[in-house]
Amino acid sequence: MQRESMEFDVVIVGAGPAGLATACRLAQLAQEQQQELMICVVEKGSEVGAHILSGAVFETRALDELFPDWKERGAPLNTPVTEDHIFLFNDDKSARRLPNFMVPKTFHNEGNYITSMGNLCRWLAAQAEQLGVEIFPGFPAADVIIEEGRVAGVITGDMGISADGEQKDSFEPGMELRAKYTVFAEGCRGHLGKRLQAEFNLADDASPQHYAIGFKEIWDVPAEQHQPGLVVHSTGWPLDKNATGGGYLYHAEDGQVYVGLIVDLNYANPYLNPFQEFQRFKTHPEIAKTLANAKRVTYGARAIAKGGFYSLPKMTMPGGILVGCNAGTLNFAKIKGNHTAMKSGLLAAESIVTALAADTPATELTDYAERFKQSWLYDELYRSRNFGPVIHKFGTWVGGAYNTVDQNWFGGKLPFTFKDETPDFRCTGKAADFQPIEYPKPDNKITFDRLSSVYLSNTNHEEDQPCHLQLKDADIPLQVNLPEYAEPAQRYCPAGVYEVVEEAGQAVFKINAQNCIHCKTCDIKDPSQNITWVTPEGTGGPNYPNM
Numbered sequence: 391m392q393r394e395s396m397e398f399d400v401v402i403v404g405a406g407p408a409g410l411a412t413a414c415r416l417a418q419l420a421q422e423q424q425q426e427l428m429i430c431v432v433e434k435g436s437e438v439g440a441h442i443l444s445g446a447v448f449e450t451r452a453l454d455e456l457f458p459d460w461k462e463r464g465a466p467l468n469t470p471v472t473e474d475h476i477f478l479f480n481d482d483k484s485a486r487r488l489p490n491f492m493v494p495k496t497f498h499n500e501g502n503y504i505t506s507m508g509n510l511c512r513w514l515a516a517q518a519e520q521l522g523v524e525i526f527p528g529f530p531a532a533d534v535i536i537e538e539g540r541v542a543g544v545i546t547g548d549m550g551i552s553a554d555g556e557q558k559d560s561f562e563p564g565m566e567l568r569a570k571y572t573v574f575a576e577g578c579r580g581h582l583g584k585r586l587q588a589e590f591n592l593a594d595d596a597s598p599q600h601y602a603i604g605f606k607e608i609w610d611v612p613a614e615q616h617q618p619g620l621v622v623h624s625t626g627w628p629l630d631k632n633a634t635g636g637g638y639l640y641h642a643e644d645g646q647v648y649v650g651l652i653v654d655l656n657y658a659n660p661y662l663n664p665f666q667e668f669q670r671f672k673t674h675p676e677i678a679k680t681l682a683n684a685k686r687v688t689y690g691a692r693a694i695a696k697g698g699f700y701s702l703p704k705m706t707m708p709g710g711i712l713v714g715c716n717a718g719t720l721n722f723a724k725i726k727g728n729h730t731a732m733k734s735g736l737l738a739a740e741s742i743v744t745a746l747a748a749d750t751p752a753t754e755l756t757d758y759a760e761r762f763k764q765s766w767l768y769d770e771l772y773r774s775r776n777f778g779p780v781i782h783k784f785g786t787w788v789g790g791a792y793n794t795v796d797q798n799w800f801g802g803k804l805p806f807t808f809k810d811e812t813p814d815f816r817c818t819g820k821a822a823d824f825q826p827i828e829y830p831k832p833d834n835k836i837t838f839d840r841l842s843s844v845y846l847s848n849t850n851h852e853e854d855q856p857c858h859l860q861l862k863d864a865d866i867p868l869q870v871n872l873p874e875y876a877e878p879a880q881r882y883c884p885a886g887v888y889e890v891v892e893e894a895g896q897a898v899f900k901i902n903a904q905n906c907i908h909c910k911t912c913d914i915k916d917p918s919q920n921i922t923w924v925t926p927e928g929t930g931g932p933n934y935p936n937m
Contacts, residue, residue, distance in 0.1 A: 392563070393563050396568065398429065398568070400570065403432055403531040404432075404433060404575035405431050406714065407507065408577075408734055409433075410431070410514035411514070411736055411739075412713060413739075415739035417523050419739060427746070431524070432526050432567065434529070434929075435527055435933070438515040439936075440933045443507075443690045443691070444507035445725070446507045448503045448507070448510070450503065456736060464513070468503075469504040469619055469643045472620060474499050477626075479637075479676070485624070496721075496777075504619065505642070506937060507937070527929075528929040529546045529565075531925070532544075533582075534710075542709060544582070546565050547928055548563050549927055551927075552854050552855070569709075570746065571742050575714050575735065577692075577714065578695040578715040578910060579601070580716040596702055596704075597701045598812070599697040600697040601693050602652045602654045602693070603653050603911050604694045605665070605691045605884065606648060608642075608937070609647050610685045612683055612684065615683075618643060622638065623636060623638050624636055627674065628674075632662050632827075633654055633656075634654045638651075638652075638725075649672060651667060651668040655914055656817040657817065660821050660881075661878075663829060663881040664881075665691075665843075689843040690847050692908075692909050692910075693909050695718040695720055698721070699771040701718050705717050711755055711758060713738050717734065719771065723773075723774030723777040733765065733766070737767070745757075774802055779808040815916060819875075821873075840886040841886055844907065847933075847934065848933035855927045858925060868899050871916070872899075875917050879916060884907065886905055888902075908931045910923050
């Protein structure tokens with residue numbers, strides 16, 4: 391196929407915190423060194439921020455380095471954290487607030503801000519454009535250009551292909567965006583990053599990456615139930631028997647709260663439904679008292695890469711680099727990945743500018759590994775290296791006690807190594823070993839069904855297009871996953887994409903791809919690893935206003 395081609399010095403895939411931090415720092419350094427750099431950012435969402443979902447309590451450390459005057463520039467960080475409450479939910483009615491000495495200090499949020507990362511990314515995009523960066527929303531990077539063993543850029547997705555693969559009247563071929571260096575900042579489980587890790591054996595020396603699914607809703611709450619700056623975290627119920635994870639409730643600005651649940655994807659019971667667990671979580675009195683007589687305005691979900699230090703792959707390859715959650719830089723000991731993603735982008739920018747200034751630019755950014763190792767990012771991830779594996783190995787209570795001692799008394803430097811070498815999908819147990827879970831029906835006041843929730847995500851896809859949820863073997867869902875695992879895709883998907891329905895007396899595996907909110911959980915948790923998420927047609931997916 392004949393494609394138009396554009397040449398840049400750097401192409402960045404993804405306008406999230408990592409990609410935009412990379413772009414801004416590249417442009418800053420180029421100006422300082424009087425270099426002329428052509429920098430392009432491609433973003434699959436309809437606009438910058440449309441696909442961004444994060445809690446979020448934001449640590450400004452990397453932003454302070456990038457824009458020390460961010461307050462004067464009007465960064466949307468308006469709600470400083472005023473209080474931290476950590477609860478143990480014993481059951482569906484009772485809770486105990488934990489004293490500080492029982493909480494890892496990484497959970498303390500003094501100096502941090504409650505914010506919408508979607509809005510912060512929109513602000514970062516404006517800063518980047520003022521610095522001369524070109525940003526193209528609605529253009530998903532569908533494929534990588536690899537020539538002679540080197541990444542040479544990306545190809546944006548074709549537009550106007552029908553579901554049966556034919557070119558429609560509206561057909562427009564994707565473009566080749568070629569670059570001296572390509573930065574992959576796709577976020578958690580980026581489909582190009584996944585391919586590159588396999589292509590260049592980047593994860594051969596790392597533990598498997600581990601994941602959680604994170605849910606988030608935004609609610610407008612009555613003034614008397616709102617306390618701006620209050621951060622609430624919980625552990626225990628409803629996940630105490632079936633999974634690890636925890637809940638959160640953040641009191642943001644403008645009379646809104648952010649409420650959510652994080653469910654680790656190494657759970658065994660194939661009947662567990664993370665969406666329903668989130669609905670149950672909201673009924674706990676400590677959460678329900680804030681949501682009573684309030685209005686839910688937005689819903690979304692996203693996978694979280696939480697493997698940490700031991701799951702980090704090699705991040706560079708000839709012509710390319712992985713940054714942010716595409717590489718797994720989230721610090722799960724803090725439940726934060728935005729500042730770490732941004733720092734990885736700043737380091738990448740420094741490495742790229744140094745390489746481009748050389749008489750003969752290096753094929754691979756080999757100095758990045760040393761820059762990374764000498765940074766506070768490496769130190770932070772190293773100090774929390776055992777946090778996730780200990781929880782996986784010993785559970786919430788024993789693992790939590792170890793982490794509290796390690797973080798509070800030894801600064802993350804206890805001389806022990808814990809690794810989790812079992813991928814999350816392999817943790818899924820056989821249906822015969824478990825009982826189905828009966829979940830209560832939604833009350834449509836605090837709890838809701840999946841389809842009405844997806845409606846609030848403003849998700850939209852062109853219906854007549856190839857399915858972006860690809861099955862390696864179309865027979866596996868009914869011949870393997872259904873009899874062995876009760877086809878858990880029906881339950882782990884937070885958007886009701888996958889169904890087993892009866893048609894003409896026979897079971898049929900149905901994929902409602904139009905509902906997909908791009909969380910990537912199916913790509914991660916499918917026990918047969920039979921589902922591959924790829925980019926749909928441009929602008930498809932959720933349109934989050936301020937998540």
